[in-house]
Amino acid sequence: MSPTPSPSARPISEALLNRNRFRFLGLTPGEIIKYFFNGNAVVAIVVLALITIFLFREGAGFFGQNMQNLRIYRLAGLEYVDFIRRQVDEHTAMNRALNESRLAQFNRLTAAGRTVEEVNTALAPFDAFATAFGDSVEDVRGVLSDLTEVATAIKQKDQVNRDRLEQKAMLLGAGKSDEADKITVTPVDFAKETVTLKGTFPACQAANQQFAGKLQAALATAPAMPEAKLQKQIDTVQAQAQALIASLPEIERQMQEWKHDAPIPLSRSFTSFLFGRQWLTASFWQDWYGIIPLFVGSLLVSIIALTIAVPLGVSAAIYVSEIASVREKNFIKPCIEFISAIPSVVLGFFGIAMLGTALRALSQVSWLSWFPGFPMSERLNSLTAGCLLALMAVPTIFSLAEDALNNVPKHFKEASYALGANRFQTIVRILVPASLSGIISAILLGFGRVIGETMVVLLCAGNRIAIPNFTEGLGAFFQPVHTMTGIIAQEMGEVVTGSIHYRALFMVGIVLFLLSLGINYVAQLIVRRYRISIG
């Protein structure tokens, strides 16, 4: 209780105006009520602050753990082995391309009415070439599998050590020092261990020479194909193989120069997350947490959704605010508002149960086959998710754009009519430009809604963690993707609290959070800066 001044000490005016009221902690009831409401209003700020704090609290540890992850990758020699692995992977990809073109040719020929035997004889030179091509890598593959075992063993040893250290720390923390002493930890001597790895370099070189020789020989036998399309595919593979052979000395040089204890810059921990092109978890070899495939997936799905939703939403807004009769307006507005309340999980279920199948059936119609990417290979892909997300974005875009159109002063319109413009000319030349800032911010907020949507993309986007193949042009829009929101929803339930994977998911959450704040900020900025002054 604060000391209440005696009445005589107060100025007359105050004594007259202020009744001597009940006070608690020096506050009158009116003030207490005011501060109570004030406190509730502050909750919004507090929640926003808490979101920031707790996302960073859980996510910030990621960089340290990722650094450790990357350090072990180098120390244990996994990086060294990956030089060779990359060679083998490239070769495998080419081999797969050859197989695919054979299958395509086979199907084409059998469809043309030839028997299986005939087709096989026709493709015999191709098969011989493909077999030789495939076998050329065997030596390198052998070396690779040996090295893989060695490197994995080193990594394993280190992991065991780390587990023991943790156990020891726990025992020490619990005060059981004698038990802790029993646990012996012999640090892994990475220098000594990786010497074995590097010792295999001559063998690698020999294998590479073999590989190059055999590949050259195989390429020399590449048959000339009668069909231009097939010939083109073979040419591509040839060019790629030549490039691979040409890159071998460079790879060998890198292997020779590789050191297990070369320092890793601290920034690598950030860049490998922000620009990493692989999101690979729970793998036996090495986990990668790169956000790019997820980010690209989210973006791709959002672009599809906005491409559909923006024309629909904006024209509906124009229709309702300028063209429709009052009765139509009173019917359409609540209906669209109603759409915004459809639960996303129900939309996602609809995508799985109906839309995916329907869209694929549509893509298989023969007279649409000229369209790039048709027929779709997967039922659930970015297009399926994009269509449904469009429906979720339409209400947001519609209602905000309609507000913006309604806010254009009436005399703009009247002046336009007075000059003899018709309604459509007024809309296009006057109303839309005048409310453009509002419409653009509506689109941005729609984008924010779409990129943050979870259940639809989790259920319908196909969940394949890979950057879509953009060389296929429009076909990339029909490939399955995984998204930032989807990965959190899918993997959060399975991870161990505090593990690097758990923290990586929080990092993805932080990226989403910052993205949504950024979108909001830009939308407000546009409205504030480019609004045509009214008056």
Place this chain on the structure above:
Amino acid sequence: MHAPANPFAGQKSSSRSIERVAFGVCRSATYFILLCAACIFGTILFKGAGTVFQTTAPFINVPFLTQAPETLFVFEHEGVKMKMGDKEFRRFKEEKGLPDIAAESYVYSSGGIFPCIVGTVLLVVGSMFIALFIGISSAIYLNEYSTHGRFVTFIRLAILNLAGVPSIVFGLFGVGLFVAFMPLLQNFDNPAAPTLPVGFGHYLNFSGWNVCLLSGWFTLAFMALPVVITASEESLKAVPMGFREGSLALGATKWQSIRTNVLPYALPGMLTSSILGIARVAGETAPIMFTAAYVVRDKMPWDVERPLDMLFQGVMALPYHIYVVSSKIPQNEYTERVQYGAAFVFLVIVMGIALTSILLRIKMRARYRW
């Protein structure tokens, strides 16, 4: 002589036909949106109705609405194809004395969705109370007490930004704060978590509330907050200034005039427009996936030893159940029943809430005119 042409008739011109075409395009875009929505509604209502309703009295499939989910077994017995839920199948095997019948099993495809409905209702009601309480109070402050200033601008900015935060981020936030950090008052010292002794042998253990109703309530409530605040402020603004001034002029205090002359007129509007926000929150899955929802739980929420335990338990929720049955089990004729049925029930609940809000609001607009 024929009559002279009407001099006021519109002339045929290209701009006029362009106008007509453009208006047609706008109109068809608008109705295309409504058609798409109607298509989705139609499919789910039509297919789901087969599960929820039946042709014989009482016309509603009561077991579907009052039983827990079960595994469905499909098998052939004496040449007849049979479908049975888990319990029935076991009884059948005992009766026939056939311990092992080869059967295909589909999880969750038999029985009903009663626990999910209960869980959803609990989640929505709880979060609604929290959101309405905080939201309406904030709106009263913002509209009645606050003066223009940096602080209020800051609050409005926070509300605006909160509205744009993705639902899954709210889920993560819920995990970070409520599930893994919030304090529990316990009578022992939890060594695995930061602890604050409060005396009397009790400790505040910051070990989190775990996956439970309470975590879900707060996560959902914070998500609904921006909508509730905005809606409540709108209806406070709609009350004419004269009401407040008249009351103040008669000597009422600020709070008295708000309580007697503002709130009674604003409250119905606040509630109805907030309901739309509630509907949207009720439809969310992402925030409760890791904070409140269990894939399967045998006990009902009221099967607890102490009443307080009710708050600290996870529940099954309808949206999460729909996610599970649509992604974790195959799509075929046996699973379709529960998939469409659950989607139907959920859609009807959420849309019922939304429709109530929209209709009430239209009615309200007609009633109060100042």
